[in-house]
Structure formats: structure tokens, C-alpha cells
Amino acid sequence: MLMIEGGSILKLVGISGALAGWKTNVVVSEVLKAAEALDSNLETELIDLRDYDVEFVRGEPLAYYNEDTMNVVNKVSTADMLLFGTPIYQASLTGALKNLLDFFQVNAFKGKVTGIVTTGAVEKHFLVSEYQLKPILSYLKGLVPTSNVFVHNDCFDEDNIIIDNDVTKRIKKLAEEMYFLQQSMDSKKG
Numbered sequence: 066m067l068m069i070e071g072g073s074i075l076k077l078v079g080i081s082g083a084l085a086g087w088k089t090n091v092v093v094s095e096v097l098k099a100a101e102a103l104d105s106n107l108e109t110e111l112i113d114l115r116d117y118d119v120e121f122v123r124g125e126p127l128a129y130y131n132e133d134t135m136n137v138v139n140k141v142s143t144a145d146m147l148l149f150g151t152p153i154y155q156a157s158l159t160g161a162l163k164n165l166l167d168f169f170q171v172n173a174f175k176g177k178v179t180g181i182v183t184t185g186a187v188e189k190h191f192l193v194s195e196y197q198l199k200p201i202l203s204y205l206k207g208l209v210p211t212s213n214v215f216v217h218n219d220c221f222d223e224d225n226i227i228i229d230n231d232v233t234k235r236i237k238k239l240a241e242e243m244y245f246l247q248q249s250m251d252s253k254k255g
């Protein structure tokens with residue numbers, strides 16, 4: 066069972082940075098489900114950014130922002146593990162996700178595993194997670210797993226259900242790596 070010091074249960078928060086379609090939401094949800102399957106005591110929460118009115122960063126203290134913004138930033142700050150999902154937009158992450166990440170200070174993700182999933186229409190853009198999102202998470206001191214999941218649009222059916230078994234395997238692998246990395250970091254702390 067995955068416990069942190071003092072016996073409290075770990076929380077994994079997944080963020081879907083898509084405001085338009087649903088593929089990213091589906092992939093993030095599947096990783097959360099795969100993580101829950103590893104430990105029924107693991108708490109998970111999906112934050113779909115379209116459900117919240119997150120304001121643009123203005124460089125002011127968090128208390129000056131609206132309730133949704135404070136709520137999302139606090140949920141991310143207090144999570145033990147994080148999963149960031151984004152569709153690829155213009156060979157990068159979405160503006161919505163980048164804006165959320167701009168709220169955090171340099172050590173914000175220290176001691177947290179920060180996984181990545183991406184969806185896209187261009188096969189070669191599987192590298193975007195490595196070259197665009199990973200450096201941001203590393204800058205914030207998140208521990209980025211070696212596995213990440215890029216899901217091409219062809220791997221979904223018309224209802225956005227994942228139809229590629231290899232993708233399902235990679236989702237499980239990512240959940241496992243995140244779980245065991247976090248467990249290993251927390252055991253070192255204790």
C-alpha cells in the first residue's frame with residue numbers, strides 16, 4: 066500500500082489541458098484508472114481545465130485571483146503526484162496548461178512525480194513532451210518518469226475510445242512507473 070510518512074494516503078491529481086476536444090481527458094482518466102488499480106487506497110482526481118475559470122497569470126499573490134484559480138492551484142500544490150495531459154498545439158503544449166504552470170514557483174513540484182501524456186495528429190510530435198513539457202516540469206523540480214504516453218488521433222475511435230492495445234499497455238506502464246517512483250522517493254524521506 067502506498068502511504069506517506071504518518072500513514073496518510075497519497076493523492077494523484079491528473080490535469081487535462083484541453084479546452085476543445087476530449088482525447089486528452091480520456092488518456093488522463095485512463096492513467097488515473099490504471100493507478101487506482103495498483104492501489105485501491107490511492108486517491109485520484111481529474112482536473113479538466115475547461116471546468117474551471119483559471120485566470121491568466123498577472124504576477125499577483127494567489128489571493129487576488131478568482132476562486133476557481135485558487136482552487137486549481139491549491140489542488141495541484143497539495144497533490145502528492147501529478148499527471149499533466151495536453152493535446153499538442155503548434156508543436157507545443159496548450160496555452161491553457163502553460164498558463165496554469167506559470168502560477169508555480171521554482172521548487173513547487175519538489176518530491177513529486179510528474180507524469181506526462183500527450184495527444185496529437187502528427188506522429189513526430191511525440192517528442193513535444195520531451196522537449197517542451199519535461200523541461201518545465203524539471204525546472205519546477207518535478208521528477209519526470211522515463212515513460213510517457215503520446216497517443217495519435219488514429220488510436221481513438223469516433224467516440225474517443227482508445228482502440229490501440231499498445232497504447233493501453235503504455236498507459237499501464239506509465240501508471241506503474243509513477244507509482245513506484247513516488248513510493249521509492251517517500252520511503253527515502255521516511
Ligand SMILES: Cc1cc2nc3c(=O)[nH]c(=O)nc-3n(C[C@H](O)[C@H](O)[C@H](O)COP(=O)(O)O)c2cc1C
Nearest residue numbers: 083086087088089152153154155156184185186187
Ligand atoms: C490549435 C490546434 C493546433 C494543433 N497543433 C498540432 C500540432 O502542432 N501537432 C499535432 O500533432 N497536432 C496538433 N493539433 C491536433 C491536436 O493535438 C489533436 O487533435 C489532439 O488529439 C486533440 O486533443 P483533444 O481531443 O484533447 O482536444 C492541433 C489542434 C489544434 C486545435
